Amino acid sequence: MTGAVTPGSGLARALLSVGIALVVAAVIMHLSGYDALSGLAALWAGATGLRAGPPQADGQIAFGAGPFTGHLDVYNLAQSLARSTPLLFTGLSVALGLRAGLFNIGAQGQMIAGALAAAVIGGAGGGTLPGPVHLLLVLCAGALAGAAWGAVPGILRATRGVHEVISTILFNYLATNLATYLVTHGLKDPDPRKMAPQTAAIAPTAHLHPWVAGSNLTAGLLLALVAAMGVACLVRRTSAGFQIRAVGQGLEAARAAGISVPGVMVRAMALAGALAGVAGAIEVMGVHHRYVQGLAGTYGFDGIAVALLGGLNGMGVTLSALFFGALSNGAEFMELETNVPRALAVIVQAIVILCVGVRLARRSLARQVVAAVQDSDEDLLEEEHAGR
Amino acid sequence: MSAPTVAELLPDPPPAVRMENITKRFPGVVANRGVHLQVRAGTFHAVIGENGAGKSTLLNILYGRYRPDAGRIFLHGEEVTQELRGPIDAIRHGIGLVSQHHALIPALSLLENVVLGSEPVLPGGVLDWRRAAARIQSLAKQLGLGTLDLSQRAERLSVAAQQKVEILKALYRGARILLLDEPTATLAPQEAEALFALLRGLVQRGTTVVFVTHKLREVMAHSDAVSVLRAGRNAGDFVTRETDERTLLQCMMGARSGSGVAFRVPLTGELEPDPALPVPGMEAAVFRPIRPLSGSPLFQIEHATVRNLRGARAVQDVSLEVGMGEIVGVAGVDGSGQQELAEAIIGLRPMETGRLFLAGVELTRMRVRARQRQGIAYIPEDRHRSGLVLDFDIAENYLLGHEDCEDWGGGWVLKPAVMFRRAAEMVQRYDVRTGFRGVPTPVRDLSGGNQQKVVFARAMESRPRFVVACQPTRGLDVEATRFVYRTLLQARERGAGVLLFSLDLDELLYLSDRVAVMFNGRIVGLLPRDTASAERIGALMTGSAEAMEGAS
Numbered sequence: 001m002t003g004a005v006t007p008g009s010g011l012a013r014a015l016l017s018v019g020i021a022l023v024v025a026a027v028i029m030h031l032s033g034y035d036a037l038s039g040l041a042a043l044w045a046g047a048t049g050l051r052a053g054p055p056q057a058d059g060q061i062a063f064g065a066g067p068f069t070g071h072l073d074v075y076n077l078a079q080s081l082a083r084s085t086p087l088l089f090t091g092l093s094v095a096l097g098l099r100a101g102l103f104n105i106g107a108q109g110q111m112i113a114g115a116l117a118a119a120v121i122g123g124a125g126g127g128t129l130p131g132p133v134h135l136l137l138v139l140c141a142g143a144l145a146g147a148a149w150g151a152v153p154g155i156l157r158a159t160r161g162v163h164e165v166i167s168t169i170l171f172n173y174l175a176t177n178l179a180t181y182l183v184t185h186g187l188k189d190p191d192p193r194k195m196a197p198q199t200a201a202i203a204p205t206a207h208l209h210p211w212v213a214g215s216n217l218t219a220g221l222l223l224a225l226v227a228a229m230g231v232a233c234l235v236r237r238t239s240a241g242f243q244i245r246a247v248g249q250g251l252e253a254a255r256a257a258g259i260s261v262p263g264v265m266v267r268a269m270a271l272a273g274a275l276a277g278v279a280g281a282i283e284v285m286g287v288h289h290r291y292v293q294g295l296a297g298t299y300g301f302d303g304i305a306v307a308l309l310g311g312l313n314g315m316g317v318t319l320s321a322l323f324f325g326a327l328s329n330g331a332e333f334m335e336l337e338t339n340v341p342r343a344l345a346v347i348v349q350a351i352v353i354l355c356v357g358v359r360l361a362r363r364s365l366a367r368q369v370v371a372a373v374q375d376s377d378e379d380l381l382e383e384e385h386a387g388r
Numbered sequence: 389m390s391a392p393t394v395a396e397l398l399p400d401p402p403p404a405v406r407m408e409n410i411t412k413r414f415p416g417v418v419a420n421r422g423v424h425l426q427v428r429a430g431t432f433h434a435v436i437g438e439n440g441a442g443k444s445t446l447l448n449i450l451y452g453r454y455r456p457d458a459g460r461i462f463l464h465g466e467e468v469t470q471e472l473r474g475p476i477d478a479i480r481h482g483i484g485l486v487s488q489h490h491a492l493i494p495a496l497s498l499l500e501n502v503v504l505g506s507e508p509v510l511p512g513g514v515l516d517w518r519r520a521a522a523r524i525q526s527l528a529k530q531l532g533l534g535t536l537d538l539s540q541r542a543e544r545l546s547v548a549a550q551q552k553v554e555i556l557k558a559l560y561r562g563a564r565i566l567l568l569d570e571p572t573a574t575l576a577p578q579e580a581e582a583l584f585a586l587l588r589g590l591v592q593r594g595t596t597v598v599f600v601t602h603k604l605r606e607v608m609a610h611s612d613a614v615s616v617l618r619a620g621r622n623a624g625d626f627v628t629r630e631t632d633e634r635t636l637l638q639c640m641m642g643a644r645s646g647s648g649v650a651f652r653v654p655l656t657g658e659l660e661p662d663p664a665l666p667v668p669g670m671e672a673a674v675f676r677p678i679r680p681l682s683g684s685p686l687f688q689i690e691h692a693t694v695r696n697l698r699g700a701r702a703v704q705d706v707s708l709e710v711g712m713g714e715i716v717g718v719a720g721v722d723g724s725g726q727q728e729l730a731e732a733i734i735g736l737r738p739m740e741t742g743r744l745f746l747a748g749v750e751l752t753r754m755r756v757r758a759r760q761r762q763g764i765a766y767i768p769e770d771r772h773r774s775g776l777v778l779d780f781d782i783a784e785n786y787l788l789g790h791e792d793c794e795d796w797g798g799g800w801v802l803k804p805a806v807m808f809r810r811a812a813e814m815v816q817r818y819d820v821r822t823g824f825r826g827v828p829t830p831v832r833d834l835s836g837g838n839q840q841k842v843v844f845a846r847a848m849e850s851r852p853r854f855v856v857a858c859q860p861t862r863g864l865d866v867e868a869t870r871f872v873y874r875t876l877l878q879a880r881e882r883g884a885g886v887l888l889f890s891l892d893l894d895e896l897l898y899l900s901d902r903v904a905v906m907f908n909g910r911i912v913g914l915l916p917r918d919t920a921s922a923e924r925i926g927a928l929m930t931g932s933a934e935a936m937e938g939a940s
Contacts, residue, residue, distance in 0.1 A: 259788075
């Protein structure tokens with residue numbers, strides 16, 4: 001119907017891309033003097049928790065029998081899933097923006113804004129608030145801060161014609177530097193023994209607890225999956241989503257049909273920002289229990305790759321977030337075990353994205369992305385005119 | 389009959405152009421099937437046919453833009469099939485093309501535009517502007533264009549003047565065979581006459597001119613010979629003075645035309661049922677009763693002034709009324725403010741001054757959607773950009789603009805089943821040819837005529853009181869054009885008002901009860917049908933002063 005990747009062929013192609021990328025990675029490992037086979041095995045074990053041979057430690061579950069015995073390392077699997085959680089949120093954020101024809105490069109900044117707000121609200125109440133209420137408040141704070149960070153570029157685009165690629169990049173700088181300032185000045189951890197650029201710890205009532213001891217996997221993953229379903233339903237099943245798609249794929253037709261294009265743009269960007277903001281809030285609540293400098297890593301930017309590999313649809317983005325999360329965790333494990341540098345995983349990631357890019361070049365999805373990136377001056381003039 | 393001259397007794401020189409058995413396939417369509425074209429040197433040769441008959445494809449093959457899948461091409465008796473690999477080769481063989489879309493670079497001067505691609509160079513790679521300018525001026529004099537200001541930027545020229553510069557450019561590059569693709573599509577009648585006079589002059593001096601058109605009147609008035617294409621095949625070759633308009637039309641339309649003027653439907657009275665074209669089911673659509681308002685017309689725009697994108701006043705102090713059951717046509721050279729006026733009425737463009745009323749309700753401050761709910765429907769000029777979301781399927785496009793209407797399948801949560809059912813009904817009633825995929829077909833994959841049917845179905849099913857239709861038949865073939873005419877006339881029969889913007893004078897004269905003529909953003913004449921004529925409108929369109937005196 002639209003740019004959505006058809007489930008069958010899309011998945012097959014994605015798997016093919018991954019296969020090609022892994023072969024290239026193996027060749028590089030071999031040429032660099034590493035044992036490619038054990039490197040890949042470690043990557044797989046770190047990514048999925050699955051490994052041949054009987055269990056060797058607690059928290060590993062045996063399966064199979066005889067020569068086909070294997071075990072599942074629950075911790076590794078949990079860490080991969082934990083890595084996927086923010087990626088799923090930022091991926092959805094980027095995908096939703098692109099559905100409206102807006103290239104949201106700003107998931108990074110929106111995530112930081114959400115995390116900062118979550119850290120502030122999480123520290124409030126001194127542990128006296130009832131748990132569920134406090135959790136909800138912190139999530140809302142993250143979502144609202146992210147939404148604000150996304151809505152402003154949306155408003156600028158809708159009323160002044162400022163291109164969202166530029167404004168969201170600038171808003172990333174703004175968020176990063178504002179956060180740096182706050183965690184070293186206004187919101188700095190008051191504990192004099194702690195010199196690190198971070199805020200005070202949030203109250204225990206705002207903690208999300210790990211599902212697997214020692215891991216970062218929390219109910220945040222569940223929330224991310226619900227969000228993915230929610231976004232898919234919104235886009236496919238509601239008139240609000242219909243308007244978003246109409247604006248994204250036929251701006252002029254949407255305008256002529258009486259859809260308020262500025263309104264749709266602002267709402268889509270606010271919602272995209274809220275999704276990224278929740279990613280930040282969940283990292284605060286479940287992983288760091290405070291805002292720490294660098295908490296957002298590159299999740300916001302990786303979200304672009306997640307969204308594109310996932311073909312902008314809910315299921316696709318979910319699978320691609322799980323893939324990138326597992327790849328990143330697997331790479332760390334591989335480095336730990338075999339000394340193969342984790343940068344190799346970044347190469348795998350890059351090759352997958354390139355393969356997707358080649359495929360994109362022939363699809364309407366690409367038209368959408370290209371249209372979002374290089375808007376004609378005419379459109380901008382038009383919007384400026386409308387906004388006047 | 390006088391005795392044959394020496395020239396007539398000599399054996400015929402080889403034809404300037406001979407194309408044999410040309411076949412060209414595009415994915416999913418065969419544009420040319422074994423087409424022949426023979427053009428005598430030094431003649432004015434017309435190629436006519438409906439949209440999609442393969443005329444432009446044939447021209448583009450001759451110009452080297454497309455390579456034929458089969459067939460041979462001869463120029464002056466010499467085979468060049470293998471040599472025509474691109475426009476550069478065609479130019480080298482003395483072929484020049486003036487395309488439908490003007491190909492000058494707006495920011496460059498006339499001089500730069502003309503020499504672009506064949507710049508005269510002095511030793512050392514320095515451009516020899518002086519020699520180029522001298523050659524262009526002498527060419528212009530031969531063409532009867534007088535002395536040109538070559539430093540002028542192309543964007544400052546009118547469409548007609550740009551076209552002349554393109555012809556000049558082709559001749560500058562040594563064209564002996566000049567191809568023109570629908571050269572008069574965007575010209576006012578007087579401008580078209582001037583163009584033909586110029587081309588006639590060229591032919592007299594030995595240039596061969598091949599032009600593609602679907603305006604039979606031009607063919608009859610100016611050409612020496614005519615080749616007719618139908619559905620990618622040859623349908624006939626004629627010597628112009630030995631044929632007539634009716635014969636050519638029948639040849640163009642093939643079996644579909646019983647009478648000479650097949651697309652004419654009766655203007656008044658009951659519409660005849662036509663077995664070839666199921667009548668769109670507007671009988672089923674109940675128009676909301678329009679309150680009779682004593683004395684006041686259905687639609688009124690008063691003293692409207694509208695600025696265009698560049699901030700210039702594109703519409704100035706326009707006042708117009710449209711009554712119930714009336715079609716008011718708006719004529720004018722392209723770019724006289726029609727687009728801006730239509731957009732202001734729809735609500736897409738703010739009015740600087742002026743007021744709008746529909747059935748006594750003031751719309752001036754309403755948004756697009758609110759005006760639609762008051763009963764305005766819009767058929768935009770550019771259906772690809774403004775009428776449809778090409779990647780949406782038929783049902784989704786049908787919902788567009790009604791996504792908040794429960795009975796269209798909209799509402800907070802969409803109802804795909806309702807959307808599908810309505811779209812399927814609409815497809816059947818309006819005879820949208822969807823191919824095997826039916827309603828889930830992306831409209832991108834429909835033909836132009838079927839896309840326009842979707843646009844019309846959506847507009848008409850909203851039961852409008854007032855329809856603003858902009859160039860509704862542009863690029864459509866005869867059958868789809870018939871559909872459009874029929875639908876507009878049916879809207880009128882049922883009491884809706886129609887404001888019809890068109891560049892096609894025949895269409896305006898045929899459909900309109902009154903014709904308003906725009907020139908430079910103003911309405912310079914408002915003619916009832918019985919006093920309107922193409923000549924009169926044409927004179928007003930070009931701002932002829934005496935015509936204006938008579939028309940006000």
